[in-house]
Amino acid sequence: MSRVLARPTPAAPPASPPQARQRKAFSLRLKRVGRAWQLYVLLIPALVYIAVFKYWPMYGVQIAFRNYNPVDGFSGSPWVGLQHFVRFVNSYQFSQVVGNTLWIAVLGLLLAFPIPIILALLVNQLQSERFKKFTQTVLYSPAFISTVVVVGIMFVLLSPRSGLVNNAIQLAGGQPVFFMGSPEWFRPVYVISDVWQNAGFSMIVYLAALSGIDPALHDAAKVDGASKLQRIRHIDLPGIMPVITVLFILAIGNLLNVGFEKALLMQTNLNLPTSEIIQTYVYHAGLQQAQFSYSAAIGLFNSVLNLVLLLTFNWVARRANQATLW
Amino acid sequence: MSLNTDTVAAPAPVNQPRPRGQRTPSFRGRWADSAFNIAAVTILTLSLVAVVYPLYFIVIASISDPNAVYEGKVWLFPSGVTLExxxxxxxxxxxxxxxxxxxxxxxxxxxxxxxxxxxxxxxxxxxxxxxxxxxxxxxxxxxxxxxxxxxxxxxxxxxxxxxxxxxxxxxxxxxxxxxxxxxxxxxxxxxxxxxxxxxxxxxxxxxxxxxxxxxxxxxxxxxxxxxxxxxxxxxxxxxxxxxxxxxxxxxxxxxxxxxxxxxxxxxxxxxxxxxxxxxxxxxxxxxxxxxxxxxxxxxxxxxxxxxxxxxxxxxxxxxxx
Missing domain, CATH: 1.10.3720.10 (MetI-like)
Known part of the structure; x- marks a missing residue:
């Protein structure tokens, strides 16, 4: 309504048509911006937030190419180019740290990604609504336990002297295992506890997607004599495929970021050979030893690797005509 | 649109092809379904136990005599209850x-x-x-x-x-x-x-x-x-x-x-x-x-x-x- 009224009347003859049209379009645009000023005001807190806590640190990433000192700040510290990256790549930790990161990332993806899908497909087939609800609630509850407490639980249950697991091993006639202090146990414990804590929560998304599948498809298949397994394969799985693809791409995009806090909490001096991942290394080198530029370079290396993975898999998904992020 | 037992049991006219809606689920299909149900309930029950038992153990261990926990005597029930x-x-x-x-x-x-x-x-x-x-x-x-x-x-x-x-x-x-x-x-x-x-x-x-x-x-x-x-x-x-x-x-x-x-x-x-x-x-x-x-x-x-x-x-x- 008001837009129509606000439009300038044709009483003022245009000097030269294209220019005038441009000017008119511009002033119209300006008016629309002006009319939305209250929306911009609502957006200000969020914009200030990302400016200060997201884009300012992003601007600061340039210290990866400089020798940061607090006096000269992000943009004034002396430029050293790729020196820090070269140092990291040539350091003896490089292959260890990158290898450890890839190990738990890939193991995590292989186990932690499909299990929630399988659980959701099974829960979705349950006949009893009450058992369904109950299963859902119980499986999902560990997600609400903090990482600190989950790792605390690991330490007490896996303790070599008094832990539940070692008591069971000894009862079965085995020798106690020092789980949290052996490099070879870090990865299994990490991945299994991850599944234990998060599978139920991740399952919910798939269940939501499954509930969106038209029940008529199932009825028709039942009438045709399709078994449950066949219906899962030919109706449920294709039905949630777009969700699976999108979540898979997101998981790939976060591949090298996963579980940094948990890895840090699980670290002991004894399991460091397998538990030191890129991000814990950044934490140790950067915040504990104050090598800001060096660790910022490693962090940047990590971010860029992540971004490349994300873009690659998004591209692959698009080539395969699957759902994509954009 | 659920399958109605009456329509399944009704004999189809001899010289007409049976309408799609009335095909009986095959024996193999029914067997496969019950096997599936058993497998599904078993897997889910095991998952429930795997999620709940560690938490349950923490709770009973928290009120048990620490020596009993240490010696591995606490499995399903608290022993020597203490609130220390x-x-x-x-x-x-x-x-x-x-x-x-x-x-x-x-x-x-x-x-x-x-x-x-x-x-x-x-x-x-x-x-x-x-x-x-x-x-x-x-x-x-x-x-x-x-x-x-x-x-x-x-x-x-x-x-x-x-x-x-x-x-x-x-x-x-x-x-x-x-x-x-x-x-x-x-x-x-x-x-x-x-x-x-x-x-x-x-x-x-x-x-x-x-x-x-x-x-x-x-x-x-x-x-x-x-x-x-x-x-x-x-x-x-x-x-x-x-x-x-x-x-x-x-x-x-x-x-x-x-x-x-x-x-x-x-x-x-x-x-x-x-x-x-x-x-x-x-x-x-x-x-x-x-x-x-x-x-x-x-x-x-x-x-x-x-x-x-x-x-x-x-x-x-x-x-x-």
């Missing part, structure tokens, strides 16, 4: 102090995050806001690329926020994923006609947002409050890197120092001058079990109440993705 672990926690000032800090950080942090997200998401949900796509892009970019831990730390330090409440509540205040969920909620539940009608009546964007949109968005507001309460209650990392003063530590950081850094000395041996080191350590373990229970209990109790909202929230997210 809980008494020690109640007497531990670090726990109380941490709890107090967590409450402050949770309330303040949730208020800031939820307000910022609701305001921002509403603006971004308005298709008539010029520059909407570009502004949204600014947010989405931060999901896939960020400056990293070190520069975030340096920014917080340069802002003079180290060792203050702000370092705990501000750096993680707005999650873009939550912003997207809130935005799709507004897009899907606030009809454009409602706004046009309100504008006819002379309402500007502020009045419409506060008087109409917010009252209509109670489920979203509940979801956002719960997401942030849970996140703040459970978070420790920002406190770990930004706080040095241990009187400001939130509960989770206190727990980390006791549970994981194995700080048995002060938790386990107050007044235990004659106790042997091993005994002190057993009491320490008992306190750990009790501590795990106490710190997780509030959220576990609230879970059935929160679940409905969380499920709804995931669905909003799933629809969008």
């Amino acid at each position: 672990g809980y008494q020690r926690i109640l007497a531990d000032s670090r726990i109380w102090n941490g709890l107090g800090n967590t409450v402050i950080y949770t309330v303040l942090g949730t208020a800031i995050s939820v307000t910022t997200i609701l305001f921002g998401a509403y603006a971004l949900s308005r298709k008539d806001m010029p520059g909407r796509k570009f502004l949204m892009l600014l947010f989405v970019i931060t999901m896939f690329f960020d400056g990293g831990l070190i520069t975030k730390y340096l920014v917080v330090r340069d802002l003079g926020m180290l060792d203050t409440v702000w370092a705990v509540v501000l750096p993680g205040a707005v999650g873009v994923w939550n912003l997207i969920i809130a935005r799709s909620f507004f897009e899907n539940t606030i009809p454009g006609e409602l706004r046009e009608a309100a504008q006819m009546d002379g309402a500007n964007d502020f009045t419409f947002f506060f008087k109409m949109v917010l009252p209509l968005s109670k489920p979203l507001i509940m979801l956002m409050i719960m997401v942030h309460v849970v996140a703040h209650w459970n978070s420790f990392f920002d406190a770990l890197i930004f706080l040095n003063d241990d009187t400001k530590y939130p509960l989770q950081l206190v727990l980390r120092n006791i549970l994981i850094q194995s700080d048995v000395s002060s938790a386990g041996t107050t007044g235990g001058d004659i106790e042997s080191y091993a005994a002190a350590q057993r009491i320490g373990e008992l306190t750990k079990y009790a501590m795990i229970v106490v710190s997780s209990l509030p959220l576990m109790i609230a879970l059935p109440f929160m679940q409905k909202h969380f499920t709804k929230g995931t669905m909003i997210g799933a629809v969008k993705s």
